[in-house]
Each structure stands twice: as C-alpha cells, then as structure tokens.
Amino acid sequence: MKPSGAERADIMVNAVLAKSFGLNAEEYAKVLTIMGRTPSFTELGIFSVMWSEHCSYKSSRVWLKTLPTKAPWVIHGPGENAGVIDIGENLAAIFKMESHNHPSFIEPYQGAATGVGGILRDVFTMGARPIANLNALRFGDPKLPVTKRVVDGVVRGIGGYGNCVGVPTVGGEVNFHPAYNGNPLVNAMTVGIAAQDKIFLSAAAGIGNPVVYVGSKTGRDGIHGATMASTEFDANTAEKRPTVQVGDPFTEKLLIEACLELMQTDAIVAIQDMGAAGLTSSSVEMAGKGGVGIELNLDNVPQRETGMSAYEMMLSESQERMLLVLKPERSEMARAIIEKWDLDYAIIGKITNTGRIVITHKGVVEADIELAPLSDEAPLYHRPYTSAAKPAPLGETQDPVGFEAALLKLMACPDIASRRWIFDQYDSTVGGQTIKRPAQADAAIVRLEGTNRALAITTDCTPRYCAADAEAGGAQAVAEAWRNITATGALPLAVTDNMNFGNPEKPEIMGQFVDAIKGMAAACTALAFPVVSGNVSLYNETEGKGILPTPAIGAVGVIEDASRATGLAIAPGQQLILIGDTKGALGQSLWLREILGREDGAPPEVNLLNERENGDFVREHILNGTVHACHDLSDGGLAVALVEMALAGGTGLTLHPAPAHIPAHAYWFGEDQARYVLAVSNPTAILTAAHAAGIQARHIGHAGGNNLTLTGANPISLTTLRDAHEGFFPNWFA
Amino acid sequence: MLATGILLFPGINRERDMAIAVEQSFGRAPRVIWHKETDLSGLDLIIIPGGFSFGDYLRCGAMAAQSPVMQAVKTHAARGGYVLGVCNGFQILTESGLLPGALLRNAGLRFLSMDTTLSVERNDTIFTSHYQKGQVFRAPMAHGDGNYTADPATLDRLEGEGLVAFRYADENRNGSARAIAGIYSPNHRILGLMPHPEDLVDPLMGGTDGKPLFDSLAAA
Numbered sequence: 001m002k003p004s005g006a007e008r009a010d011i012m013v014n015a016v017l018a019k020s021f022g023l024n025a026e027e028y029a030k031v032l033t034i035m036g037r038t039p040s041f042t043e044l045g046i047f048s049v050m051w052s053e054h055c056s057y058k059s060s061r062v063w064l065k066t067l068p069t070k071a072p073w074v075i076h077g078p079g080e081n082a083g084v085i086d087i088g089e090n091l092a093a094i095f096k097m098e099s100h101n102h103p104s105f106i107e108p109y110q111g112a113a114t115g116v117g118g119i120l121r122d123v124f125t126m127g128a129r130p131i132a133n134l135n136a137l138r139f140g141d142p143k144l145p146v147t148k149r150v151v152d153g154v155v156r157g158i159g160g161y162g163n164c165v166g167v168p169t170v171g172g173e174v175n176f177h178p179a180y181n182g183n184p185l186v187n188a189m190t191v192g193i194a195a196q197d198k199i200f201l202s203a204a205a206g207i208g209n210p211v212v213y214v215g216s217k218t219g220r221d222g223i224h225g226a227t228m229a230s231t232e233f234d235a236n237t238a239e240k241r242p243t244v245q246v247g248d249p250f251t252e253k254l255l256i257e258a259c260l261e262l263m264q265t266d267a268i269v270a271i272q273d274m275g276a277a278g279l280t281s282s283s284v285e286m287a288g289k290g291g292v293g294i295e296l297n298l299d300n301v302p303q304r305e306t307g308m309s310a311y312e313m314m315l316s317e318s319q320e321r322m323l324l325v326l327k328p329e330r331s332e333m334a335r336a337i338i339e340k341w342d343l344d345y346a347i348i349g350k351i352t353n354t355g356r357i358v359i360t361h362k363g364v365v366e367a368d369i370e371l372a373p374l375s376d377e378a379p380l381y382h383r384p385y386t387s388a389a390k391p392a393p394l395g396e397t398q399d400p401v402g403f404e405a406a407l408l409k410l411m412a413c414p415d416i417a418s419r420r421w422i423f424d425q426y427d428s429t430v431g432g433q434t435i436k437r438p439a440q441a442d443a444a445i446v447r448l449e450g451t452n453r454a455l456a457i458t459t460d461c462t463p464r465y466c467a468a469d470a471e472a473g474g475a476q477a478v479a480e481a482w483r484n485i486t487a488t489g490a491l492p493l494a495v496t497d498n499m500n501f502g503n504p505e506k507p508e509i510m511g512q513f514v515d516a517i518k519g520m521a522a523a524c525t526a527l528a529f530p531v532v533s534g535n536v537s538l539y540n541e542t543e544g545k546g547i548l549p550t551p552a553i554g555a556v557g558v559i560e561d562a563s564r565a566t567g568l569a570i571a572p573g574q575q576l577i578l579i580g581d582t583k584g585a586l587g588q589s590l591w592l593r594e595i596l597g598r599e600d601g602a603p604p605e606v607n608l609l610n611e612r613e614n615g616d617f618v619r620e621h622i623l624n625g626t627v628h629a630c631h632d633l634s635d636g637g638l639a640v641a642l643v644e645m646a647l648a649g650g651t652g653l654t655l656h657p658a659p660a661h662i663p664a665h666a667y668w669f670g671e672d673q674a675r676y677v678l679a680v681s682n683p684t685a686i687l688t689a690a691h692a693a694g695i696q697a698r699h700i701g702h703a704g705g706n707n708l709t710l711t712g713a714n715p716i717s718l719t720t721l722r723d724a725h726e727g728f729f730p731n732w733f734a
Numbered sequence: 735m736l737a738t739g740i741l742l743f744p745g746i747n748r749e750r751d752m753a754i755a756v757e758q759s760f761g762r763a764p765r766v767i768w769h770k771e772t773d774l775s776g777l778d779l780i781i782i783p784g785g786f787s788f789g790d791y792l793r794c795g796a797m798a799a800q801s802p803v804m805q806a807v808k809t810h811a812a813r814g815g816y817v818l819g820v821c822n823g824f825q826i827l828t829e830s831g832l833l834p835g836a837l838l839r840n841a842g843l844r845f846l847s848m849d850t851t852l853s854v855e856r857n858d859t860i861f862t863s864h865y866q867k868g869q870v871f872r873a874p875m876a877h878g879d880g881n882y883t884a885d886p887a888t889l890d891r892l893e894g895e896g897l898v899a900f901r902y903a904d905e906n907r908n909g910s911a912r913a914i915a916g917i918y919s920p921n922h923r924i925l926g927l928m929p930h931p932e933d934l935v936d937p938l939m940g941g942t943d944g945k946p947l948f949d950s951l952a953a954a
Contacts, residue, residue: 159845163876164786166747250745250789257744342744425845427876429933430784432751437940447938449750563938 013044021048027379034373042311042359042366049277049315050284051378053538058379059504060536063517067531068524073493074532075196081122081272082192083532084199085494087558089451092196094128097136097189097459097498097554099537103244104186108153113161113247115188117319120165121273124256125322127200127263128192131431132446133162135172135188136459136498136552140181142414142732147176150184152733157247158188159425164249165256168434169426170444173459176414179467182542187498187535189554191457193448200263202272204290204325204351209269211283211294211349212331214338215255215321217304221245222278222317251320251343258341259322265337267330274321280314282323283349284357288371293354298361302344310359310366325351385510391468394587394601399665403639403713406595406669410636411643412724413594421729440648441567442484442632443557454562456490458555462635463548465603468588470512470549474519475606477553479673482527483632485557486615487676489566489622492557495524497534502546504538512549513538519606520551526608527615529555566622569649570629572704575683576653578638580614580675581696584666590636591669603671610674617695618676621686629679638700639668641677643708643721652705652718679703736778736816736954738764741807743798746785746822748930755932756781759948769801779816779951780807782823784876784930794837794879795825804830816860817924818951821877824916824926833917833926834892835884837877841909845878849940850929851903852915856896859922860954864946870903871943873929880928882910882917892917899925 011017018028021044031039031047039047049055057064069077075092076084082096100115112135120130135158140147162169167190204211222245262268270290272282279301287294298313308316326334331347338345352358357374359367399406410416423438435454436445443458460481466473478495485492497520502509524531540547559565570576586592587601621627629649633641646653658667680686683699690697707715738756740749749766757763764781767774774780788797798804804826811817811832819827827833840846849872854865865871884892889911892898899916906913908928916927931944 156844163845163847163878164745164747164789166785248789250786250791253745253747253786424848427845427847429847429874429876429930429939430747430751432748432754432933432936432939435938435940449754 011041013038013041018044021045022052023048027051030377034370034377040367042314043369045311045315046280046367046369049280050374054276055281056378057536059381059383059538060499060513061380062382063514066517067521069530069532071528071530074530077530077532078534080201081125083494083496084126085532086196087455088453088560090196091448092194092199093191093455093556094123094126094194095189095191095496095554095556096122096533097187097496097552098122098535099498099500100186100188101183101500101537101540104154105150105182105184107244108150109157110244110246112154112157112186114245114319115186116158116161117247117249117252118275119188119190120167120252121275123190123192124259125200125271125273126194127198128194129260130167130190130192131433132191132444132457133167133169133188134444134457134459134554135186136461137172137174138180138185138463138550139176140184141178142176144181148732154184154186155422155425161247161249163427165253166430168428168430170428170434170446171438171457171459174419174422175463177463177548179548183540183547185500185547185550187552189459189496191455191556198263200268200271202270202286202289204270204286204292204294206269206325206351207292207353209325209351210328210331210347211296211351212324212326213301213321213346213348214324215343216248216251216318217302217344218313218316218318219304220308220312220316223312223315245317245319247319254341254343255320255322258338258343262334262337265330265333267326267334268324269327270325272323274323276317278315278317284371284374286323286325287357288375293352293356293371294349295352295358296349298359300346300348302346310361314359383504383510384507385514386507387511387515388508391600391602397586397596401595403664403668403710404716406591406665407639407643408724409594410590410640410669411721412728413590414728415590416636416640417728418726420726421733435562435565436488436567442487443490445488445565447562452562454559454565456485456488456557456559458484459552460484461550461552463550464588464599466516466549466551468603470515471519472603472606473549474516474551475523475608476603476673477551478520478523478527478529479606479608479611480634481553481555482529483611483615485555486619487630487632488559489564489619490557490559491619492527492529492555494530494532494556496554497531498552498554499534499536500540500547500550500552501538502541509546516549516551523608527612564623566627566630567648568629568631568645570645570651570679570703571649572651574628574679574681574703575699576701576703577678577680577683577686578675578698578700579618579678579690579695580672581610582662582667582670582672582675584662584670585672586666586670589669589671591665604673606673614674614676614695617690617693618678626680626686627678631677633675633677634671637669637671645677646703646708646718647722647725649703651703652707652709653701653703654705654709655701657711735760735762736951737776738779738781739767739774739777740764740781740783741767741769741803743769743787743801745787745789746783748784748821748932752781752783752932755935755944755948758935759945759952767803769803772802772806774806774810779818780810782819782826784821784823787822787826793829795822795829798826799829808832811924814921814923818861819926820930820932821928824928825879827924827926832924833919834888835882837879838881838883839879840881846907847876849873850875850907852900852929853903855898855900859918861925861947861950863953864950872934872941873931873944874933875929877928880908880910882914884911895920900927
C-alpha cells in the first residue's frame with residue numbers, strides 16, 4: 001500500500017491500482033482523458049487525493065452551495081482556509097471547525113492532537129492570532145472499555161497540543177451514543193483575530209516568484225490520510241495506523257510566531273498550510289486559485305527520512321508545514337525570520353505561467369498535470385437520496401419514578417454530567433483574556449486584547465434529534481448555537497459547520513445529509529447567521545453501521561461591552577423567569593431515554609420566528625443590565641437548566657409547582673426550544689416588558705437556601721445534586 | 735520603578751499575560767528579551783513566564799536552563815538582582831540551580847487547569863508586601879509538572895529559613911511536598927511559583943487576587 005521509490009518502477013498504473021487509491025473506473029477514465037496518456041504513479045497519487053471526498057467534496061458540494069453564506073459583516077465566506085467576519089474596531093474574527101474523526105479512532109491521542117494542530121494552521125495561515133479552541137466530541141457507549149480508552153486519549157491529545165501551543169481551550173461539547181462505538185467524532189474549532197487589512201489568502205501570483213516551504217521536515221507519516229478519511233472502517237482498521245500523523249505542538253508554536261512575525265512585513269504574496277494531502281493540495285490549490293502554474297523541485301524539500309520518492313513527498317501529511325509564495329526581493333529577509341524561530345526554510349519551486357503543476361525529483365519529471373481540469377473536472381455527484389419518514393409524535397407518557405429520582409439520574413447521566421474532569425485538563429486561561437471559562441456561561445467569552453469587546457463562542461448539535469428528523473435536527477443545531485451566544489448577551493454573527501455523516505453512497509444517509517442542510521439553511525436564514533466556513537466528514541461507518549447524523553455547528557458572536565457578558569451563576573434572592581413556550585416536548589428527550597429507556601417520538605419543534613423574537617428580547621434585557629444570569633434550555637429541559645444555574649452560583653432554589661395543564665414530568669424535563677431562564681431582581685418589570693413584546697414569560701421561583709425546594713416534593717440538597725452531577729467522569733476514570 | 739525584562743524562550747506562551755499584568759501595575763511595558771541575548775545590564779527584575787520552553791520534551795525547563803540568557807540571569811542573580819519565575823519559569827529556575835528542588839509530574843499524572851488557593855507565608859519580601867501574612871488568595875494553575883519535590887533536609891531548611899513563599903491552602907492537587915507552591919532564594923530576591931497570579935489581575939477575568947504581587951513589585 002505504501003510503495004517506496006524503489007518499488008514504484010515495478011508497479012503498473014492501471015484501473016486496478018487506481019481503485020486501490022480510491023478512484024473508481026469512471027473517475028480513472030476521466031484521468032486518462034485529462035492526461036491523454038497513462039499517468040505516472042505520482043500523478044495518479046495526486047489525482048486520487050485531490051479527487052478524494054475529503055478534498056473535492058464531490059458528494060456534498062451541490063448541497064453545501066444551498067447554505068446562506070452572505071451578510072454585510074461577512075468578509076470571506078466558504079472557499080478560503082477559514083471564514084472571516086467583521087467584528088468591529090477594524091478587527092476580523094477568522095474561524096473554522098474541522099473533523100479528525102478517522103485518525104482519532106485509530107490513534108486517539110495523535111488523532112485529536114493533530115486535529116487541533118490542523119485547525120490552528122487553517123486560521124493563522126490567514127494572518128490571525130488564534131485566541132480560542134473548542135472541541136465537539138462524540139463517543140460510543142461509556143460501558144465499553146474501548147470508549148474509555150478513546151475518551152482518555154482524545155482528551156489528553158487535545159490538552160497535550162492545545163496547552164503547549166498556548167491557545168486557551170475554552171469550550172465544546174461531548175455526547176455519548178452506541179452509534180459512535182467504532183467511529184468517534186473529534187471536531188476541533190479555532191477562532192483567531194486579525195486586523196482587517198492584514199488578511200492573507202492562498203491564491204498564488206507573480207510569475208517567477210519563489211515557492212517557499214516552511215516548518216517541519218517531511219517524513220512518510222500520513223501518506224494517503226485524505227483517502228483514509230474517505231472510506232469506511234472495517235476489521236483491519238488497525239492496520240491503517242501508519243496513515244495517522246504525529247503532532248509536534250512546539251513546532252506549531254514556533255510556526256505561529258514565525259508566520260505572524262513574517263506577516264508584519266510585506267513579504268508574503270500567498271500562504272497556505274499543508275493539511276490533508278500535504279504538499280499536493282497546498283500547491284495545486286494555491287496555483288489553481290491564482291490561475292497560474294507551479295514548478296516544484298522535490299530535491300529541495302526538507303526531509304526527515306532518506307530515500308523518499310516523489311509520490312511519498314507529495315502525499316505525506318507530516319504536520320506543522322506551510323507553503324508560501326514570496327516576493328523575490330524579500331525572500332532573504334523572510335529566511336532570517338523563519339530561521340530565527342529554528343524552522344526549516346527552503347525555496348522548493350517557483351510560480352510559472354504554464355497553468356500546469358510540474359514536479360521534478362532527481363532530474364526526472366515525476367508529474368506534469370494541467371491544473372484547470374484537475375479542479376474543474378473533479379468528480380461531482382448528485383447522489384440519490386431518500387428522506388426518512390417523519391417520526392410519529394410521542395404520545396402520552398407516564399412518570400414511573402417521580403421528580404427527584406428523575407432529576408438525580410439526569411444530572412448524573414453521561415450526556416448531562418459535569419464535564420469538569422475534561423476541561424480541568426485544558427488550559428483555558430492562557431492569554432489572560434478568558435472572561436467566561438468552560439461551564440461558566442452558555443458560550444465561552446474571550447476578550448479582544450486591548451479593547452472592551454469580547455467574542456462569544458460555542459459548538460452545538462443534538463445528534464439524537466438529527467437521527468429522528470434530520471431537517472429539524474439541522475435547524476435545531478443552528479438555533480441552539482444562536483441561543484447559546486444570545487444567552488451571554490452577545491450578538492450571534494456567523495457559523496462554521498462540521499458535517500459528520502455515514503456513507504453518502506447509501507440513499508438514506510445522503511437523505512440525512514440533504515435534510516440536515518435544508519434545516520440548517522432555513523435556520524441560518526431566519527436568524528441572519530450565515531455559514532462562513534466548514535468541513536464535511538463522510539463515510540463515518542464501521543462494518544456498515546453509520547453514526548448518528550451529526551451536523552456540528554460552531555458559532556461566533558460579539559459583545560461590544562465585555563463587562564455585560566452574562567453567565568449561569570445565580571445568587572440568593574434573585575427571581576427566576578422562564579422565557580418561551582413550554583408544551584412539554586418529551587419526544588427524543590433525555591428524560592425519555594434515561595427514565596423510560598426509549599429513543600423515539602419526534603424531536604421538539606423548532607419555531608424559528610419564536611427563536612428570533614425570544615432571543616432578541618433576552619439579549620436586549622441582558623444588555624440593559626436587568627438580567628443577572630441567563631441559561632438556555634436544552635438537554636434535560638427546565639429542571640436541569642435550573643440545577644446547573646444553582647450549582648454554578650452555589651445557592652439553592654425554591655420553585656413554583658408545574659402548571660396544571662402539563663404533566664409535571666413533561667414540564668420539568670421537556671425539551672421545548674427557544675427557551676431561557678433569566679435571573680432578575682424585579683420580576684414584575686421583566687414580565688411586563690415580555691407581555692408588551694408578545695413574549696411568553698413566567699415567574700417560576702427564586703434563588704436562596706441550600707436546597708432545591710419544590711412544593712409537594714422532598715427538598716433536595718445542593719450537595720446531593722452536586723455529587724450526582726460531578727460524579728460521572730471522576731468515577732469512570734477513578 | 736524596577737527596570738523589568740521578560741525572557742522569551744521558544745515555546746513560552748504566557749509572556750503576553752505577564753506583560754499585561756506588569757504593565758498594569760508598573761505603568762510601563764517590560765522589555766522582552768530573546769533567549770539568545772546575554773546582556774541584562776540595566777535591568778533590576780527578570781521575569782521568566784510560563785509555557786513549554788523548547789517543547790519541554792526533555793524534563794520541563796531543562797533545555798531552557800542551558801540557554802545563553804540563563805548564564806546572564808545567573809550573573810544577574812549573583813549580583814543581587816531580582817528574578818520571578820512562574821510555572822515553566824519556576825521549572826527553569828530549579829533546572830538552572832537558582833532554586834532548590836524539582837517539579838515532577840502531577841501526582842494524578844494529568845494536566846491540571848483550575849483556580850487554586852495560595853496562602854502567603856510572609857509579606858516582608860519585595861514580591862508580597864501588598865498581601866497580608868497568612869492571606870489566602872486565588873490563582874489559576876495550568877501545568878502538568880507542578881509536583882514540588884526536594885529531599886527532606888532541603889524541605890526542612892526551606893521551612894526553617896522562611897524560604898517557603900506560598901502553599902496550596904485548600905487542596906494540594908499536584909502532590910507537592912508540604913503543599914509548597916512557591917519558594918524563595920536565601921536572599922528572598924528570587925521567587926519561583928507554579929500558579930499564575932498574572933492571569934487574575936482584572937475583575938472581568940474573575941478577580942484581582944494576583945494583582946497585589948505586581949503591585950508589591952511596582953512599589954519596590
């Protein structure tokens with residue numbers, strides 16, 4: 001599978017070899033037409049990675065185009081290394097989320113670590129200093145030993161890399177479900193900040209300009225990683241371990257500082273990180289976007305192993321490498337900056353006017369491909385799809401356990417239990433700008449150094465909703481991200497999406513993808529929340545079984561006065577107000593799963609008009625100073641949200657009984673959308689304001705004491721609730 | 735006002751946090767000193783911030799301790815100059831022999847990132863004059879190797895000679911000997927500690943518990 005240069009001459013390039021590289025017969029025929037001859041081994045390698053699902057988006061492209069991507073504050077939407085938005089004061093937020101799912105199952109530590117490294121490079125390659133990392137993680141059944149191994153490795157990997165590079169890890173989410181047993185999801189998000197007039201793009205220009213390689217040396221690691229990420233797993237997956245890359249966060253830190261220092265000069269014409277498909281995709285994309293040609297002499301590529309072939313160098317996914325096009329008269333100054341940071345600097349080629357990529361190695365032309373057809377004629381599939389029937393509504397349920405038992409079980413269940421064990425392993429304060437750390441607010445709040453502004457950042461998705469109804473689930477993921485940002489007082493601005501699905505060649509999986517996109521598009525439009533970057537990870541299947549459809553949403557908002565940013569913690573004496581309509585939606589709820597052992601019914605309705613109106617009302621009252629704490633309602637519903645606020649503030653609660661028209665368990669644990677709990681001093685004022693605005697609002701109790709007190713139920717001590725909530729991870733890893 | 739420099743080794747990542755804290759109390763930005771520089775003349779206080787110098791792939795701080803600038807820091811210390819090392823900076827000071835003992839892997843073998851509480855052992859040093867003796871204050875910690883260790887005789891000497899600067903007040907999470915979080919040199923002019931007072935100097939970030947340390951230095 002990994003021929004060395006010596007073996008290569010014996011290998012016949014034909015349709016059989018192409019198939020083993022992931023190109024089907026039709027795709028290989030297209031290669032022959034474009035080339036007008038049989039491609040060389042290296043050329044075939046280049047076509048196979050550029051046309052892999054991972055690099056070409058061949059199954060998803062037609063649908064991704066239907067997402068809204070524009071708004072007055074969008075500076076660069078999808079198509080660049082990351083999305084760029086205007087956040088005021090001549091600053092731009094640059095951000096993206098990207099998956100590293102397949103590597104993270106094969107080798108959890110390195111898979112997760114290099115996932116963090118890769119997404120950091122996508123952001124700083126555009127000129128941004130990274131200021132925050134988040135991670136959206138999905139794992140299998142916690143009862144399985146393999147899940148524990150994967151969780152441990154992924155958490156250590158994220159921490160090992162993120163802590164060392166000095167970018168705070170400030171948030172994220174974790175779900176467990178048996179559907180992820182053989183295929184965990186590791187979606188890493190980075191947010192960076194740049195001056196709006198200092199944003200760097202990847203389109204190469206300037207005939208004769210030097211092409212410069214910066215960073216770590218190239219080895220044989222990760223060869224064909226992009227192809228691996230485009231296939232399903234089987235029992236032989238462990239044999240793919242050599243295709244997982246190894247990360248070096250120290251070199252990444254040097255690369256960040258070196259690139260940002262170089263970006264203060266005028267030396268750079270274009271820059272791109274070497275991510276999936278390494279030198280191949282960076283050189284092809286830079287030249288292709290610039291409409292120029294590129295010549296590379298691989299003899300000059302810094303190598304850490306001997307005897308590497310052209311094929312191996314072009315497909316290596318060695319980490320911590322960047323490709324630059326420089327102004328020739330600045331190249332020696334650039335060398336001095338790069339070498340000051342102890343990084344390799346090598347001129348490995350030049351920009352040409354041929355429109356071709358020409359690769360030579362040891363005096364031999366190993367590849368000579370016309371660039372335009374390599375991208376323009378890349379496969380594009382309108383895959384057949386079938387939408388699943390909408391699930392039947394849940395119908396009535398009986399509560400077999402009562403309020404106290406259900407609440408304690410939910411607070412302790414893996415999907416709700418405190419994530420403290422995880423985020424206590426991540427440096428969340430480095431940089432000195434973290435206003436709200438993990439679990440302190442619905443979104444992380446990070447100040448923009450030297451200003452009064454802050455960003456609110458979150459990741460969200462509820463895969464069980466998506467599995468039941470992908471369209472509703474896609475809309476819900478966007479709405480929840482918008483709500484989480486709103487609940488801090490920030491204005492939600494834009495989204496990055498990380499689409500994790502199974503095998504798109506199965507119509508029912510493609511149907512999930514299409515429906516999720518439809519739901520997301522509707523929500524993004526209704527909430528003025530465009531998609532500016534993203535990533536698609538398909539073939540998340542093991543032995544023919546797909547994951548839950550997981551369109552993870554990363555989102556960024558801005559709050560102009562950072563001191564207004566609001567968290568969860570309530571204080572004694574504060575009055576609690578529920579905003580939004582409570583119908584008692586228990587379909588696909590965690591109460592239904594944890595208490596009745598059922599995963600059925602329709603997910604909660606997403607009413608985008610209500611989302612917008614309720615959210616705008618809440619944000620307005622946070623910003624005018626009348627709201628002391630705020631929490632959106634999601635997994636586990638009202639009761640869980642209230643306990644989280646109580647635990648954050650270290651105070652008890654006294655709650656009014658459920659209204660008569662809803663079963664008590666549906667009131668406390670239903671997962672109706674577009675809802676928030678506010679803590680205020682003056683309940684009458686906010687109820688009056690809500691009434692005037694046509695917003696549903698209800699006074700539900702107040703904070704104080706050391707117990708959760710509900711009329712007709714035994715008081716539950718805060719200590720009991722805290723022990724239940726904090727226990728799961730420490731006990732699991734004890 | 736102490737003329738102050740912050741050392742920058744490759745892989746250091748809390749130099750900006752430190753510079754912000756210093757500038758806030760001193761009213762003046764510190765000088766940033768690259769690890770290959772050897773001239774520290776004119777500086778009164780050298781600060782070694784946190785991070786992962788040279789990746790810390792060897793023992794934490796061991797590579798940085800061999801850097802050219804650390805020879806200059808030793809000279810600076812020998813002539814009575816002030817030195818503050820935080821987190822990786824503390825590790826570099828022990829690896830350089832400027833402070834005794836060593837920082838081992840945390841007892842639980844995991845990275846620890848959370849607020850901790852420190853008790854002030856004495857407030858008659860240049861670093862602590864704005865704290866009360868016995869005061870307990872919060873400081874974020876973020877390290878994988880903060881488990882302070884020394885032989886019993888050294889620990890006895892540190893305690894006996896009043897060279898313990900801070901102890902973990904509530905919970906000794908990393909397993910440090912005698913809950914020691916920070917120590918002084920015999921002349922009390924060198925301080926090394928694991929937690930990060932520089933990350934708690936602004937009410938917006940959750941408090942100003944770390945600010946008195948910088949105010950103490952600013953008043954010196």
